[in-house]
Amino acid sequence: MRKLISTGSPFETVAGYSRAVADGPWCFVSGTTGYDYATMTMPDDVSAQAENAMATIARALGEVGFSLSDVVRVRYIVTDAAYADPVFSVVGRWFANIRPAATMVVAGLIRPEMKIEIEVTALRNPA
Numbered sequence: 001m002r003k004l005i006s007t008g009s010p011f012e013t014v015a016g017y018s019r020a021v022a023d024g025p026w027c028f029v030s031g032t033t034g035y036d037y038a039t040m041t042m043p044d045d046v047s048a049q050a051e052n053a054m055a056t057i058a059r060a061l062g063e064v065g066f067s068l069s070d071v072v073r074v075r076y077i078v079t080d081a082a083y084a085d086p087v088f089s090v091v092g093r094w095f096a097n098i099r100p101a102a103t104m105v106v107a108g109l110i111r112p113e114m115k116i117e118i119e120v121t122a123l124r125n126p127a
Helices: 010-015 046-063 081-094
Strands: 002-005 020-023 026-032 071-078 101-106 116-123
Touching (some): 020 046, 026 046, 046 081, 046 116, 081 101
Parallel strands (some): 071 101
Antiparallel strands (some): 020 026, 026 116
């Protein structure tokens, strides 16, 4: 059964998307930036943005019975190649024992304060 997950972000309503969509054994989490969605504030530091993004992703997965250990694919988009190492030190802790397939791309994001966006795909294995 398909379930839509929202963080309550105004971006979701304006752009017409869900934070995540769970369908059967799959969960697709939209690109997630470093906003603290409770306060709609964005830290300036890319490491803090990566921490916020990972926490948001973990919460979205948890809402539909998934966890970070179900993540099989992750895509990182950073606005500057110099952000790779600070981001790796953050996401490396979150994914240390999970080791999903990963890609990092350097590209512009839609708001100047955004330095990173993280997108994941999760597959729940039957118990």
